[in-house]
Amino acid sequence: MDMNTQMTCTTIEERIQQIKRYLEGTLPAKDLEIFQRWMEESPANRKLVERIENEELIAFKIRYYENSHKTEDWQKVKRHLQGSKRMRFVTRYAIAATIGLLISVAVYLLYFTDVTLEAPLVAQQQPIMKGGSKAYLELATGEYITLDSNSHIPTRVDGAILKTDPKGMLVVEKEMQEDVEQEIKYHRIVVPQTGEYHVMLSDSSKIWLNSLSVLEFPVRFTGKERRVRLVAGEAYFEVTKNTRHPFIVEVENKEVRVLGTSFNINRYEQAFIATLVTGKVEVSTREKTYTLSPCMQLKEENGKVSLQKVDTREFTAWKDGWFVFKNQRLEEVLSTLARWYGIEVFYQKEKLKDLHFTGNIQRHIDISEVLQFLQKTGSVRFNLNQQMLIVSQ
Structure with missing residues (x-):
């Protein structure tokens, strides 16, 4: 045999x-x-x-x-x-x-067997948590601090005071007036699924962090540059201008260098996307350095770099409490919702991933309202059972 x-x-x-x-x-x-x-x-x-x-x-x-x-x-x-x-x-x-x-x-x-789901939208048996301000801070010492609307530190670290506020912001304030040359210690803020958080660095630069994001930063900038690291996820930056000390964001093998500007970096999945809102940035890859002007976007995916002019709101509205989808694939739309609402998505048919949607949706509403909005197209149906979302025709 x-x-x-x-x-x-x-x-x-x-x-x-x-x-x-x-x-x-x-x-x-x-x-x-x-x-x-x-x-x-x-x-x-x-x-x-x-x-x-x-x-x-x-x-x-x-x-x-x-x-x-x-x-x-x-x-x-x-x-x-x-x-x-x-x-x-x-x-x-x-x-x-x-x-x-x-x-x-x-x-x-x-x-x-062949499971078919008849109901167009089934309410979850347990309420799904909406996204909100939540994160944790991992200090260089190994200490962990929970960051949410109920946490109030302050904590002294390396010549700076770390404070939180009820709105979901970590504020770094310097105690020492002079930037003495010393070893820079990086601390890490981690935003989980269903979370978001806001950081004000010691130079007054502001960073908004989206769900499933990790940022490494020093509490004090010393030397000739201000450097942070976006390890994963998505962040929006409003950088305080300082011509003598450029602000640099490390993202894996790339660097985004600015003086004073606002921009968004998306590092979900396998793509790197930098979107400039105001000012000017230089994006350096292994092969080349690109200069972006306002409303320009650089995207690197599968080793290929592309530049295009975009409506920046589509890529930055998340920090202001909105989902903005413009002719976006359903798979991308639901990936965004999955990170924010903490759900898993299963497609009965692969072709459903390629449906396209356009619309603006408030970010802090119940997921059932979002799904009903998407379902109005008539081309897709949802069945939500606890944390599992089944997508069908």
Whole structure:
């Protein structure tokens, strides 16, 4: 019997065990090659394994079958698993806590059934948190400080005072008047999913940080330049002008150099996008330095750099409490919402990602209102169950 025949003759129960052991890393070497050949036989096979790894998707589908009116479908799932002795000792509400049964249910739901969602928009069983002012500060000493509307420090660090206010701002005030040459220590502010935060540096420059962003900064600038690092995410800068000390933002292998200006940097996903609002900036990549004038945008993606004139509000309105979408792909729109509302997105059909939307939406409203707005186009439907958003036609 050859490998292909052997894999084809594998029963559903055996395949479930193979997938379980593969995901756990315990599949014997003699079976691993056979399993990998099976995954390579069809994109659907590989996709099945990848989707089973998504535990939130599995849990959602289990909840969907439990709570929906399709009791006949749920009974089919249970009948399919009756061979397991453990099935007799757990209720359907405990399935998600048992890894073996969880994968069993996942294989059946994701591979042997076709879930269709009839309701255009289902209210979440638990309220989804709106985005708001939240972050934490990691000092160079390793100390962590929570930053939110209820936190009031102040903290003295390296000749400066760190203070917070109820509006979601960290203010850095120098105590020492002279900038004595000394080792610069960088501290880190981390903004989580569903968060945003605002920083005023010791030179009075202001930085707005979007969800899932990380900024490294010193509490005091010394030497000939003012340098900060945007490690991840998105930030809007209003830089205080100082001709003797240029302000530099490091972003991976790039630098944005300014004297006094306002601009936005987006470093989500795989792209780097710098959008200039006022003043002038120099963006240096490994190969070249580009000078931007107001309303110009530089984008680097997959090693290619492009320059274009844009409406800057589309790329900066987030700091003023708005989502602004102009002919934007649905996948990009929902990625933005996912960071702000803390949801996971699943598309029933890949082509739905390429739908386009235009509109202005307030940033601090309930997600159901946002989804209803997007749904008015008639080309897409949403089903929201706790943190999982299912997108369908």
